[in-house]
Amino acid sequence: xxxxxxxxxxxxxxxxxxxxxxxxxMLRVMPGDIVELKLRADGASVSEDxxxxxxxxxxxxxxxxxxxxxxxxxxxxxxxxLSMWTGQPVAHEIAIRLELSLQVSFMATLIAVLISIPAGxxxxxxxxxxxxxxxxxxxIAGLAVPSFWLGMITILSLLTLFSWLPPxxxxxxxxxxxxxxxxxxxxxxAVGYRYSAVATRMTRSALLEVLRxxxxxxxxxxxxxxxxxxxxxxxxxxxxxxxxxxxLEFAFLIGGLVVTEQVFNLNGIGKLFVQAVGRGDYxxxxxxxxxxxxxAVAVNFAVDILYAVFDPRIRYGGR
Amino acid sequence: xxxxxxxxATALAAAGAALPLVAQxxxxxxxxxxxxVNAEPPNYDCHANTSFxxxxxxxxxxxxxxxxxxxxxxxxxxxxxxxxxxxPDGLTYTFKLRANAKFHDGSPVTSADVKATYERLRNPPxxxxxxxxxxxxxxxxxxxxxxxTVVFKLKAPxxxxxxxxxxxxxxxxxxxxxxxDPKFPEKxxxxxxxxxxxxxxxxxxxxxKRNDAYYLKDQPYLDGYKAVFISGAAIINAIQGGQVSxxxxxxTPAERDRLTAAMxxxxxxxxxxxxxxxxxxxxxxKKPFDDARVRRALNxxxxxxxxxxxxxxxxxxxxxxxxxxxxxSLAANEADLTAMPGFSKDIRASRAEAxxxxxxxxxxxxKFKLTNRNVPMPYSPVGIFVIDQWRQIGxxxxxxxxxxxxxQAALSGGNYEAGMDFNCDFMDEPNLQLLKYLSAKNSPIxxxxxxxxxxxxxxxxxxxxxxxxxxxxxxxxxxxxxxxxSYTFPTIWYHRIIAHSPQVxxxxxxPSHYIHQELSSVWLSQ
Numbered sequence: 052x053x054x055x056x057x058x059x060x061x062x063x064x065x066x067x068x069x070x071x072x073x074x075x076x077m078l079r080v081m082p083g084d085i086v087e088l089k090l091r092a093d094g095a096s097v098s099e100d101x102x103x104x105x106x107x108x109x110x111x112x113x114x115x116x117x118x119x120x121x122x123x124x125x126x127x128x129x130x131x132x133l134s135m136w137t138g139q140p141v142a143h144e145i146a147i148r149l150e151l152s153l154q155v156s157f158m159a160t161l162i163a164v165l166i167s168i169p170a171g172x173x174x175x176x177x178x179x180x181x182x183x184x185x186x187x188x189x190x191i192a193g194l195a196v197p198s199f200w201l202g203m204i205t206i207l208s209l210l211t212l213f214s215w216l217p218p219x220x221x222x223x224x225x226x227x228x229x230x231x232x233x234x235x236x237x238x239x240x241a242v243g244y245r246y247s248a249v250a251t252r253m254t255r256s257a258l259l260e261v262l263r264x265x266x267x268x269x270x271x272x273x274x275x276x277x278x279x280x281x282x283x284x285x286x287x288x289x290x291x292x293x294x295x296x297x298x299l300e301f302a303f304l305i306g307g308l309v310v311t312e313q314v315f316n317l318n319g320i321g322k323l324f325v326q327a328v329g330r331g332d333y334x335x336x337x338x339x340x341x342x343x344x345x346x347a348v349a350v351n352f353a354v355d356i357l358y359a360v361f362d363p364r365i366r367y368g369g370r
Numbered sequence: 371x372x373x374x375x376x377x378x379a380t381a382l383a384a385a386g387a388a389l390p391l392v393a394q395x396x397x398x399x400x401x402x403x404x405x406x407v408n409a410e411p412p413n414y415d416c417h418a419n420t421s422f423x424x425x426x427x428x429x430x431x432x433x434x435x436x437x438x439x440x441x442x443x444x445x446x447x448x449x450x451x452x453x454x455x456x457x458p459d460g461l462t463y464t465f466k467l468r469a470n471a472k473f474h475d476g477s478p479v480t481s482a483d484v485k486a487t488y489e490r491l492r493n494p495p496x497x498x499x500x501x502x503x504x505x506x507x508x509x510x511x512x513x514x515x516x517x518x519t520v521v522f523k524l525k526a527p528x529x530x531x532x533x534x535x536x537x538x539x540x541x542x543x544x545x546x547x548x549x550x551d552p553k554f555p556e557k558x559x560x561x562x563x564x565x566x567x568x569x570x571x572x573x574x575x576x577x578x579k580r581n582d583a584y585y586l587k588d589q590p591y592l593d594g595y596k597a598v599f600i601s602g603a604a605i606i607n608a609i610q611g612g613q614v615s616x617x618x619x620x621x622t623p624a625e626r627d628r629l630t631a632a633m634x635x636x637x638x639x640x641x642x643x644x645x646x647x648x649x650x651x652x653x654x655x656k657k658p659f660d661d662a663r664v665r666r667a668l669n670x671x672x673x674x675x676x677x678x679x680x681x682x683x684x685x686x687x688x689x690x691x692x693x694x695x696x697x698x699s700l701a702a703n704e705a706d707l708t709a710m711p712g713f714s715k716d717i718r719a720s721r722a723e724a725x726x727x728x729x730x731x732x733x734x735x736x737k738f739k740l741t742n743r744n745v746p747m748p749y750s751p752v753g754i755f756v757i758d759q760w761r762q763i764g765x766x767x768x769x770x771x772x773x774x775x776x777x778q779a780a781l782s783g784g785n786y787e788a789g790m791d792f793n794c795d796f797m798d799e800p801n802l803q804l805l806k807y808l809s810a811k812n813s814p815i816x817x818x819x820x821x822x823x824x825x826x827x828x829x830x831x832x833x834x835x836x837x838x839x840x841x842x843x844x845x846x847x848x849x850x851x852x853x854x855x856s857y858t859f860p861t862i863w864y865h866r867i868i869a870h871s872p873q874v875x876x877x878x879x880x881p882s883h884y885i886h887q888e889l890s891s892v893w894l895s896q
Contacts, residue, residue, distance in 0.1 A: 082783075083775035089412060092778050093420035094792050095501050096805050096815045105499060136412045137572070138556065147572055206607060216611035219598055220575050316604040318573035331775050 052359065059355060063348045070344040071126070071337070075119055078333050085135050085331040086111070109135050122337060131338040136330050141338035144323065151221050152319040154231075155239055156304040160297060162243030163250050168293070170247070171254025176281065178259060186251060193248025199310035202241040206314065209237075219316050238315040242308060246300050253296045257289040264288075287361055294361070298354040306343040397876060399588070401894035403595040406605045406617040410573065415555040416541035417491055418499035422619050422883050425538055427576040427597040429887040430590075431474075432541035432561035435465060435484060436532070440878045440886035444698075444798060446536040449888075450479060450562070450585075460527030460836060463535070467518040471585045473544055474566045481514035486545035488512055488522070495552040505534050505801075527834055529841060530801040538796055538884050564590035564890035574599060584890070591876070591893035609637075609869065615894075616870035619883045620644070622686055622747050629869045638872040640879035643688075644864035645695050646794035648752050649806070650740075651858040654820040656787055663731040665856035667724035668788075669712040671763045676717060677755055678862050685748040688865035693807065693849045695863055695881060698798040699838070700845055711853045724763045737766040741786035744771040752861050753790055781817040791817060791858065796884035800845050801833055807852050818857040825851060 086105045090097045106112050110121065125132050131141035174186035209215055217237050222230040261267065262285055270280045309321040320339065327335040409423035416424070416432060437449040448454070451465040471479040490498065492506035508528050513521040524531065534540075541561060547554045554560070559567035564586070565578035579594035598614055606625050608614045610632055621629070629637045650668070652659035659665055674690045682688035692710060694701035707713045714720050728734045742753040750771065757767045767788075772780060780786045795802040805813050808829055809821035825848060832844035853859055868879050876891040 083773075083779045085775075087778050087782055088775050090418075090420065090499070090501060091782070091815065092774055093422075094794050094815065095420040096504065096813060097501050098504075098814050101499060101501070101503075104497075108497060138413055139572070144572065203603075210607055210611055214611070216607060216613055219600060219604070219608055219613050220571075313602065314604070316600045316608075318571075318599075323573065329773060329775060 056352075056356065059352055063352065066348055067341065067344055071123065071341060072119075074337055074340040075122065076115075078331075078336060079115060081331070083331045085109075085333070088330055089136065122334070126341070131341075132334040134327075134332055134335045136327070136332045136335065141335050144335060145320065145338060145342060148318055148320050148323050150223065151235070151317060152305055152308065152321070154224065155235055155242065155308065155317065155319065156301055158235060158239035159243040159246055159304060160301050162239055163246035163300070164297065166243070166247035167250030167254055168290075171251040171293075172258060172281070172286070174251070174255045175258035175262065183255075186255070190248040190251045190255075193244050193251075196245070197310075198241045198245045199314050201244065202238060202311055202314040205237050205241060217315065221318055234315075235317075238308070238311050238317060241315075242304065242311055246304075249300065250293055250296055254289065254293050257292045258285060261285045261289040290361055291358055294357050295354055298350045298357075302343070302347040302350040305346050306339065395875060395895070397588075397591045397891075397893040398895060399591050399893070400593055401896075403592050403616075403874065403889065403892060403894060404614045405595065405597055406600050406608055406614045407576075407597045408599075408601050408605065408617065408619055410599045413556045414559050415499070415553075416539050417494070418501060418556070419539070420501060425884050425887050426618050427570075427578075428541075428559065429538055430563055430565040430578050430595060430889045431559050431567050432563040432888070433471065433479070434536060434538060434540050434542060436536035437538075437888065438533075438536050438797065438880065438882075438885045440880050440891075443880050443885075444533065446533060449536075450484070450542055451535075454532075456532065460531075461524045463522040463524075463531065465520050465522075465535075467520065468585050469518055471562050472583050473562045474560060474581060476583065477544070477546070478517075479542065479562045480517040480545075481520040482517070482545045483542055484520045485512045485514050486548050487540065487542045490543070490548060490552065491540060498552050502537065502539060505530075505537075527836060528801070529833060529835060530799045533797050533799060536797070536885075538887065563888055565592075565595060568594070586890060589890040591891070592889065595889060609871070612871070615874050616868065616877070618868065618887060620686060620866045621869050623683055623867065626867050626869050636872065637869050638874075640868045640870070642866050642879045643695055643697050643881050644686075644794075644866040644883070645698075645796075645798055645803075645881045646792070646864040647691075647695075648687075648748065648861045648864075649791045649793055649858050650756060650861060651781075651789050651791045651818045652856075653784055653786055653789070654818050654857060655784060658731060658733050658736070659787060661731050661733075662855050663727040664733055664736070666711060666854065667727040667731075667763065668760060668765070669853065669856040669859045670720040670724040670727070671765070672712060672756060672759045672859075672861065673717040673720075674713065674862055675715050677759070681751065681755055681862055682865060685751040686864055686867065687748050687752060687862040689863040691860065691863045693852060693860060694800060694803055694845070695798050698881075700798070700800055700842055702846060702849060706846055710850055711856065712859055713853075721763050728763065728765070734764060735766075736764075737768075738787045739768045739770050740788045740790065741777060741780050742769060742771045742790040743774055743777040743792075745774070748864070749790055756790075756861060784817075784819055786817075789817060793860075794864075796882045798881065800829075800841070800848075804829055804832075804845070804848060807848070807858060816858075820857050822851075822855065822857070 086102050090102060110118060122132060134141055134144050170186050174183045177183050218230055218234045224231040267280060267285055270284050306320045306324055308319060309325050312319045312322040324339050327339060407423055407426045411419060411424035411428060414428060433450045435449060435451050436446045439445045439447040450467050450471050452468045454465045456463055467481060473479060491500050492503060492509050494500035508524045508526050509522055510525045511523040543555055544560060547560060564581055564584045566581050568577040568579050570576045576597040580590055584590060600608060605617050606628060610629060626639055652665050654660050678688060678690050689696040692702045692707055708715055728736060740753060740757060743749045753769055757769055760767050781789050793803060793806055806815050807825055808816060809826050810816040810819050811821055812826055828844055828848040832841050835841035835844055866879055873895045875895055876893050880886050
């Protein structure tokens with residue numbers, strides 16, 4: 052098990068390096084210039100000399116291999132560089148938004164798990180009954196309705212029906228849990244609903260498949276209580292693909308709540324991502340991509356470990 | 371109209387005229403103003419920024435030498451300067467500073483600080499960006515005979531110089547701080563304005579609190595302010611929900627109508643003309659736009675007078691004008707304007723001429739691409755409007771709406787045929803608004819890539835003209851030449867709409883969203 056874990060961790064390094072090279076060169080191929088956007092986009096008459104000075108200050112006049120070496124060298128010692136737009140450290144720009152994005156992702160995941168596991172299980176156990184139909188309709192609706200649209204409807208409903216809106220600035224949970232939840236529960240619900248729809252369908256289909264297995268039939272034939280058959284034998288196997296889906300969705304949520312963050316005016320990673328791409332802020336985009344890539348590989352790693360915990364047949368270190 | 375109607379109308383008019391006197395409210399002290407800002411400043415240096423997103427949260431921390439008197443715009447009034455004189459030859463400007471002005475650490479603001487600021491503006495040290503350096507190119511020397519007197523010497527008169535000293539971008543910095551680090555203002559907020567800096571949470575908000583040592587008696591009235599960085603529909607929701615009281619850049623007609631319908635008397639609307647417009651420019655290095663007949667035909671095809679009323683219902687545009695904002699003293703009056711190419715009220719005759727010119731140039735089936743910015747208001751509706759106008763003379767145009775970064779790269783790199791360009795300044799002033807039309811070698815924002823010595827010469831002459839009538843004549847000559855050549859021509863001028871809480875007092879809509887943002891005179895009625 053330990054050997055497997057070390058192997059998987061070492062495999063993360065070439066993945067991250069590949070992502071780093073890809074994002075570095077792809078950004079440089081795209082047209083556009085952050086300096087021109089910063090100094091001329093509002094119509095100001097700024098000379099080419101001033102633009103060149105600013106490009107030199109940002110290191111954009113240096114050859115690509117020098118820029119790459121500088122960036123990778125910094126990353127190795129934990130220095131993600133400075134944002135080309137704000138001049139602030141990239142790590143700082145990310146850190147002030149990460150708490151919010153992580154909290155929304157955790158809350159949405161929690162909501163999704165609390166809805167999807169029971170709903171998917173009930174739908175599988177009562178297949179082709181009215182209970183199953185209701186769960187399936189709600190799940191399909193969750194997939195069909197974009198979470199940003201649900202968010203807009205939520206905001207307008209709160210405004211129209213209660214003349215109330217969630218707070219527009221973020222308060223950390225430990226500082227004021229009430230204000231924190233008043234702001235974040237709405238996006239978590241909007242995102243969690245769509246997320247739960249994916250996981251519900253996965254739970255239902257995985258459980259249905261497992262319930263048709265021979266060992267389940269054997270367990271039933273032996274007279275094991277149905278509740279034990281489902282909880283102990285079926286769910287342990289059916290939960291594996293659900294864990295994968297939940298893990299991937301969670302990794303996506305960290306940087307992928309772009310429109311939802313816009314609708315709820317959340318100062319999160321997704322909004323920062325869009326702003327950085329719009330401005331062509333190379334260093335910030337690189338930092339964000341590396342963060343999301345790291346979270347994705349780390350979540351995948353965690354999912355693999357959870358597989359071993361839930362599935363007794365998996366003996367990674369047993370060779 | 372009957373006699374009775376006339377009497378009632380006269381009485382109502384008289385009552386209306388007297389109303390401001392009757393309803394004059396005394397400013398109240400206290401409260402925190404929350405307002406929305408649609409974007410966020412990249413850094414804190416006034417001299418290196420260009421966006422309203424910078425001015426709105428940052429301006430309340432700083433003083434300038436002069437400032438615009440918002441209710442009497444374009445008149446200027448003293449800010450740090452208590453009084454000033456301009457020599458008859460227009461070459462010397464002398465300012466007497468307030469003796470009680472202090473920076474936020476309590477140190478006095480002296481002539482040395484003003485000198486250091488303007489030296490930084492006109493001759494920035496290495497690594498410092500001074501965007502408006504060219505505006506002070508005529509300045510030869512800055513003298514400081516005593517701690518409260520500062521004298522600017524110019525090598526040639528400049529008709530716009532006094533207003534330049536009211537530029538909201540020319541924040542006065544501490545000479546001591548600049549001596550320690552010329553880039554100090556980039557990462558620090560340290561001024562002498564009505565509000566001191568409390569915090570800036572990136573991506574979220576900005577907070578300022580009252581400067582109790584401010585030099586204007588009883589001001590500022592507010593205890594503080596909070597600028598919240600939100601965008602899009604969230605701003606209108608926040609105004610409707612009472613989370614912010616105002617957004618100073620402007621709302622669209624649809625947003626105004628939504629707020630007034632939903633809030634009734636709980637919303638107040640101020641509207642006025644705006645020193646911003648969208649212009650159509652052509653890449654004169656690309657055929658057929660090297661041919662003045664083609665460009666002029668496309669100018670003639672626009673029915674600005676007919677289109678403006680309809681456009682004003684769906685977009686933040688309203689007034690028809692030439693190169694200067696309609697209503698401004700140096701802008702063309704209607705008689706002069708309608709005689710200019712593209713501004714005749716006889717659109718049939720204009721379009722017939724346009725068709726003739728295209729045929730003569732051999733381009734009667736013209737097709738091209740209009741490069742536009744993918745900003746919904748007002749770029750998209752104005753782009754659609756002009757394309758439809760051109761369709762009516764048989765020209766087919768593809769609307770290519772690009773993300774701002776790509777759009778900017780296309781224009782400045784010359785990778786476009788026709789482009790929607792933008793002009794927006796902090797004041798009405800030919801020296802600013804005509805800059806775009808100068809030869810490419812003299813204007814970094816001439817994306818038409820043409821050179822025209824006549825325009826350069828006329829620009830220089832009007833800049834030096836001290837007689838307003840002579841300046842008006844020179845500006846008209848410049849304008850006529852631009853429109854005859856049609857390198858670049860205006861569409862419809864912006865119209866500024868501000869819907870805000872009626873509790874916000876002491877703030878007046880002005881033709882620029884860059885000025886009157888120091889908030890010292892703003893107060894809350896509750």
